[in-house]
Amino acid sequence: MTATTPGAQVLPFRGAKPSLAPLMALVAPGLNAVNRVILDRMQSEVALIPELAGHLIAGGGKRLRPMLTLGSAAALDYAGDRHHRLAAAVEFIHTATLLHDDVVDGSDLRRGRATANVIWGNGASVLVGDFLFSRAFELMVEDGSLKVLKILSRASAVIAEGEVAQLTAQRVVETTEERYLAIIAAKTAALFAAACQIAAVVAERGPAIEDALAAYGRNLGIAFQLVDDAIDYVSDSATMGKDRGDDFRDGKVTLPVILAHARGDAAARRFWARAMRGEANGPDALAEAIARLDETGAIADTLARARLYGSRALDALAILPDNPARAALAETVAFAIDRAH
Incomplete structure (x- = not known):
């Protein structure tokens, strides 16, 4: 499929609701191995560290990023096990960023549960996040590949x-679309891209496959974040694990x-300026x-993007062998988009 317009459609799967189930089934044995690495490496003689890390790691996340590492390896018919530890490193990086994000944002809810910073405080959350980053780098070094480490x-x-x-862009309503896309390409999509690309490195499949999987992950990550942006205004805590309008x-x-x-x-621009400065953010302001957003088509166009x-993520998969793993990666894209419906 070639995407040429913002309204380009993602795979319809013949009317079926897209799901992560194919990817989850495909990587289940490998994910069990990844979880064993995670449980082992988050241990510490300092009891607060596994307690706090375990609170977030066991908090209902889908393990999407490590699943992408495993799924990408499966698509390349990789038969080794190096990717298990590297997928755990990816999850540790992700978890560490969540701990830090919740402190920066002052969040009190994640996936429907109290955030670690609410329970244990900001200091503990930041330091345990640092611990998890360190564990991730230990796993990378143990793998022995300078390319993976890079x-x-x-x-x-x-x-x-x-x-x-x-x-720095927070509350700056004049932020451009170009700058915003660059922000989410960095803060969200970079880890999606890396999680996929390292599978090609361990499978020794060469630069073209590495670039294709990095492009798949990057575009999937941007799409995932854009859907999250839209959902913030149309969903609820039962669906998203956070309250509508948190952003x-x-x-x-x-x-x-x-x-x-x-x-x-x-008048609309004045409203948005006041709202983003925090001068109008109660229930009435959220309703307005x-x-x-509805009258300007902003939600619909965010989803179109x-x-x-x-x-584009689907296009990047075309170079891979046509197998069930590639199909599962493709359906993951459709799942990411369909969350808004």
Whole structure:
């Protein structure tokens, strides 16, 4: 499939609702091995460390990023086991960034549970996040591949840059769409890309396959984040594990806000400026925000852009062997998009 317009569609799967089930079934044995590595490496003589890390790691996440490592390896018919430890490293990097993000954002809910910073405090959350980063780098070094180490360490640096960029853009309603896409490409998509690319490295499949899997992960990650941005205004805590409008109340200038602000009249732009500064973020303001998003088509167009990036992710898979693993990776793209419906 070739994507040429923002309205490009992602695989329909013949009317069936797309699911992560094929990918989960495909990688189940490998994911069990990854979980054993995670449980082993988050242990410490300092009891607070496994207690706090375990709270988040066991908090209901799908393990999507390590599953992408495993699924990408399966698509390449890789028969070794190096990717198990590397997938655990990917999950540790992701978990560490979540701990730090919740402190920065002042979040009190993740996946429907109290965040670690609410229970144990900001200091403990930051330090345990640092511990998990260190464990991730131990696993990378133990693997022995300088290329893998370069990919994952670079991804870690890019994620941090993206988080800082997002912080500087917070409440800045004039943020451009271009800058916002660069932020989410860094803070979200970089780890998706790295998680997929390292599978090609351990499978020794060469630069073309590495680049294709990195492109798949990067575009999937951007699509995933754009759908999250839209869902924040149309979902609820039962579905997303966080309250509707959390991004709005936090003054996060996401793509729906950027589009609505750019398309609105003077009154609308004043509203968005006040809302992002935190001067209007109660229930009535959220209702007004949702109405303004609807009238400008901002949610629909955010999802259209997500479909475009999803189609690019599918295009990147074309170079891979046609097998059940590739099909599962393709359906993962459709699942990511379909979460908004």
